[in-house]
Amino acid sequence: MTLMLTILVFPERLLIYNAGTIKTAYISITKIACFAVxxxxxxxxxxxxxxxxxxxxxVPAAVICIGAAPMLVTAYATAPFVNSAFLFIPQYARKSGDILMRYAKNLPPDARLELVTIRFAGYPQKTTGTMLSELRPYKRRFGIANVERVPWEKDGQAAAGWRRWTRWLDEPRNKFYVTNDKDVMKRSKVPGIWNHVMDAIKRNG
Known part of the structure; x- marks a missing residue:
């Protein structure tokens, strides 16, 4: 009896997009600075x-309002910024780069993704799990977001009581800002996958 071992080249949770340390640090520092003001x-x-x-x-109330303005504007404008994105790969597609790319070119609607953004205070990070079928192109408003998440069921629909009033602490994300620049993909083991994800999102629209 021969024991056959399957060698998996890629992890199940594969990094396919990363905005880079400099951009992320800049946004985090900006948020923290506005909060300090x-x-x-x-x-x-x-x-x-x-x-x-x-x-x-x-005057005291005016001072507080003026101090809050930069913080609120920055928080609203930078909330959709995606620091990194991960794609969950089925086992059969993790055996080689060729199989993985064939899978990426024909992603199923239920392909799972994780989009990582920066929280209101600059840290820690906020992770949003979603399926590919829930993502749509979003018409830019002031250059803030270009991808929208439309879940099949509204998040928090079953929430009741105090949970309904404190859900804002989770900072739910339904708008995201991503790009197709080569720089955001070069940190992945398979840089071309993000292009296929974006193509699928455009088809959803």
């Missing part, structure tokens, strides 16, 4: 004007 406005500046007898009553 807001915190300084609330903790330092607003109390100074509040306890100043010569200061109008509306």
């Amino acid at each position: 807001f915190a300084g406005s609330c903790i330092l500046l607003a109390p100074i004007y509040y306890y100043d007898p010569a200061s109008p009553a509306w």
